[in-house]
Amino acid sequence: MTRPSSRPRRAGRTAVGLAILALVTAACAAPDSAAPQAEGRSFADIRAAADGQTVSLWMYGGDEQGNAYVDDILAPAAAEQGVTLRRVPVADTADAVNRILSERQAGVTDGDVDLVWINGENFATGRQAGAWLCGWTGMLPNMAGTDPDDPLLTTDFGTPVDGCEAPWHKAQFTLVYDSAAVPDPPTTLQGVLDWARANPGRFTYPAPPDFTGSAFLRQVLYGVSGGPEDVPLTYSQDAYDELTPRLFDTLADLAPFLWRGGDTYPQTGEQLNQLFADGEVDMTMTYGPATLPDLVADGTYPPTTRVLTLDEGTLGNASFLAIPSTSGDQEGAMVVADLALSADQQLAKARPEVWGQFTVLDLSRLDAGDRAAFEQLPAAVVPPYEELSRGADPELSAEWVPRLEEGWRQTVLAANP
Amino acid sequence: MAADGPRRQPVTGLPLAAPGRRTHTAGPLHTGRSRRSPRRRALLLILPAVVPTGAVVLAALTSALLSSLGLTPLVGQPRLTLDPWRAPTDHLWTAAGLSVAIATAATVLAALVGLATALAITGRRRSGRLLALLSSATIPVPHVVGAAAVGLLLADAGFLPRVLGVETGWPPLVGGRWWIAVVAEYAWKESAFIALVVSSALASRVASYRDTAIVLGARPWARLRYVTLPLAAPALVASAGISFVYVLGSYEVAWLLGRPSPEPLPVLAFRLFTSLELTARPEAAAVAVATAALALAAVAVAAAALRRMEGWR
Numbered sequence: 008m009t010r011p012s013s014r015p016r017r018a019g020r021t022a023v024g025l026a027i028l029a030l031v032t033a034a035c036a037a038p039d040s041a042a043p044q045a046e047g048r049s050f051a052d053i054r055a056a057a058d059g060q061t062v063s064l065w066m067y068g069g070d071e072q073g074n075a076y077v078d079d080i081l082a083p084a085a086a087e088q089g090v091t092l093r094r095v096p097v098a099d100t101a102d103a104v105n106r107i108l109s110e111r112q113a114g115v116t117d118g119d120v121d122l123v124w125i126n127g128e129n130f131a132t133g134r135q136a137g138a139w140l141c142g143w144t145g146m147l148p149n150m151a152g153t154d155p156d157d158p159l160l161t162t163d164f165g166t167p168v169d170g171c172e173a174p175w176h177k178a179q180f181t182l183v184y185d186s187a188a189v190p191d192p193p194t195t196l197q198g199v200l201d202w203a204r205a206n207p208g209r210f211t212y213p214a215p216p217d218f219t220g221s222a223f224l225r226q227v228l229y230g231v232s233g234g235p236e237d238v239p240l241t242y243s244q245d246a247y248d249e250l251t252p253r254l255f256d257t258l259a260d261l262a263p264f265l266w267r268g269g270d271t272y273p274q275t276g277e278q279l280n281q282l283f284a285d286g287e288v289d290m291t292m293t294y295g296p297a298t299l300p301d302l303v304a305d306g307t308y309p310p311t312t313r314v315l316t317l318d319e320g321t322l323g324n325a326s327f328l329a330i331p332s333t334s335g336d337q338e339g340a341m342v343v344a345d346l347a348l349s350a351d352q353q354l355a356k357a358r359p360e361v362w363g364q365f366t367v368l369d370l371s372r373l374d375a376g377d378r379a380a381f382e383q384l385p386a387a388v389v390p391p392y393e394e395l396s397r398g399a400d401p402e403l404s405a406e407w408v409p410r411l412e413e414g415w416r417q418t419v420l421a422a423n424p
Numbered sequence: 425m426a427a428d429g430p431r432r433q434p435v436t437g438l439p440l441a442a443p444g445r446r447t448h449t450a451g452p453l454h455t456g457r458s459r460r461s462p463r464r465r466a467l468l469l470i471l472p473a474v475v476p477t478g479a480v481v482l483a484a485l486t487s488a489l490l491s492s493l494g495l496t497p498l499v500g501q502p503r504l505t506l507d508p509w510r511a512p513t514d515h516l517w518t519a520a521g522l523s524v525a526i527a528t529a530a531t532v533l534a535a536l537v538g539l540a541t542a543l544a545i546t547g548r549r550r551s552g553r554l555l556a557l558l559s560s561a562t563i564p565v566p567h568v569v570g571a572a573a574v575g576l577l578l579a580d581a582g583f584l585p586r587v588l589g590v591e592t593g594w595p596p597l598v599g600g601r602w603w604i605a606v607v608a609e610y611a612w613k614e615s616a617f618i619a620l621v622v623s624s625a626l627a628s629r630v631a632s633y634r635d636t637a638i639v640l641g642a643r644p645w646a647r648l649r650y651v652t653l654p655l656a657a658p659a660l661v662a663s664a665g666i667s668f669v670y671v672l673g674s675y676e677v678a679w680l681l682g683r684p685s686p687e688p689l690p691v692l693a694f695r696l697f698t699s700l701e702l703t704a705r706p707e708a709a710a711v712a713v714a715t716a717a718l719a720l721a722a723v724a725v726a727a728a729a730l731r732r733m734e735g736w737r
Contacts, residue, residue: 274680409701
């Protein structure tokens with residue numbers, strides 16, 4: 008369901024899914040849900056043990072910039088530290104989680120997955136099943152560059168991180184519009200909904216459980232409920248019953264003014280992006296605004312594409328690198344996670360032409376040279392992270408997400424004429 | 425069977441397992457252990473294919489069935505329950521109806537087009553060869569590529585509306601209410617498959633029968649009605665059955681070119697399976713088992729129809 012930041016949900020085939028289902032269910036024993044803790048040791052120790060290990064990093068494989076960054080920049084740097092980094096592309100991060108759960112049920116201790124790019128419900132599901140190694144991020148020297156009180160890094164969609172995953176990058180939910188078609192853009196979410204009403208057929212959103220559509224749903228929930236402070240981050244049935252009728256009513260009322268009269272919705276964020284690129288709608292949305300400059304440069308999006316900042320802020324989250332408890336190369340995985348947090352790697356990754364991912368480092372904790380380098384990153388189409396994330400809204404707990412999605416399917420989607 | 429084509433005697437003692445070749449071959453001519461009946465030899469020969477397939481399919485189906493009955497939960501205690509079958513009930517019926525409708529529409533179209541193509545292939549020499557080439561070139565195209573191509577062609581801002589200069593009012597073929605793009609993709613791909621199967625079934629047999637019919641003074645319509653169609657029917661029914669079951673269980677085309685609601689069975693199963701609510705997995709298994717049961721029923725119908733056919737024997 009979720010994959011880190013803006014990655015599209017690429018579903019595999021039912022057959023593959025069922026094969027995994029068979030694997031998962033074949034070993035009947037319910038897994039032990041206690042999270043294994045890493046033993047405390049010095050990083051020099053870890054580095055020595057990591058020498059010569061091969062680390063398989065399982066990550067969503069459909070982002071070419073991300074693939075190129077890992078293959079051409081991160082992997083060579085890891086090789087210098089004696090760790091071979093192997094990138095394993097997956098269609099959906101849930102595939103990696105399924106694999107780990109199966110391995111855990113089978114009692115594997117040298118599993119195929121050593122490191123996963125992850126956040127949100129995938130992380131929460133793995134935590135429920137004790138699939139992650141915990142308490143290891145404190146041993147990484149480069150964690151010193153992050154703010155230990157940064158709420159985005161201490162909880163992941165409401166699930167406490169507890170040293171079970173090391174931060175990798177930050178993402179900000181962003182609305183995007185074509186300034187040629189929307190000369191006077193709205194500045195609040197309510198304004199966006201009003202604009203959609205006034206311009207029938209020119210707005211839509213991906214159908215949840217698509218990742219982007221699901222984020223839009225949460226953003227509208229904040230919008231119609233009076234703001235993030237009025238929505239309890241922890242899920243409860245009472246809060247759901249109290250808050251969601253207004254959300255679903257708003258979206259059901261809006262439906263006739265959407266693309267194709269709300270008769271159907273794009274299935275994925277990519278399909279919405281395609282509609283925007285084809286000029287069928289005037290707005291799109293993404294968790295990865297860093298890709299916008301490239302899309303404008305190669306002509307996919309019109310040159311008048313702009314980011315819409317909302318006065319009340321938008322959802323923000325971070326994505327992480329987690330080490331499965333079944334990994335046999337945990338030291339190597341820690342070395343890679345530490346390397347990925349270094350100022351050099353974070354800076355390289357933040358360059359729009361490389362990957363354009365926002366850093367998780369706290370610039371005030373860096374030395375002057377590194378800080379200056381981060382501050383000089385170009386910001387043509389996309390405003391800098393500070394501006395984008397002003398008043399950033401916290402993510403709801405992972406439990407909210409599937410329930411909101413199911414509620415939307417049963418009310419708004421099923422209400423189709 | 426003996427009348428078709430030039431008779432070829434078997435060159436070696438290799439068992440001839442091919443159906444319809446149940447003639448005077450294997451056995452006494454050869455030494456030692458080859459006392460087994462050809463039927464048993466044929467059975468032995470297909471065992472290496474049947475055993476792993478059976479094991480995989482049965483193991484997968486059994487574990488899906490167990491899971492759908494709540495016996496193999498991901499977390500928590502196993503407990504026999506029908507809840508996973510009840511939970512998506514209304515979805516399950518809608519999804520089953522939709523899946524059967526899509527599969528029927530696509531299969532009927534594919535069978536008509538495929539049969540016509542096969543007749544054209546076997547009937548005419550030169551254009552037939554070109555047609556055969558075209559339809560066999562269609563077969564290796566993966567469905568997901570076909571779906572992407574059909575999407576690019578038929579979408580609102582696709583190739584076709586642009587070529588035709590339709591700015592507004594293009595009917596919602598992709599993601600629309602009638603699943604037209606989905607049916608079109610399946611019908612296109614499967615018609616090539618049916619054409620290939622039917623034309624190869626006809627190729628070896630139809631010429632001599634047709635010539636005989638001509639000698640006996642049969643007109644074209646009578647030849648088609650009493651010679652060609654009965655010869656083509658078994659291959660047509662078998663390949664249409666395969667197409668139907670394939671369409672019923674396939675995911676990617678319906679997902680790419682369809683709409684989020686209602687969902688066909690495979691799409692529903694996969695969405696439930698990948699839902700991160702761990703309790704949704706038994707529901708996914710229930711949908712998958714229901715799909716498999718429908719597919720088996722379709723196979724049984726096709727097999728029963730085949731058994732009643734003259735040409736099958």
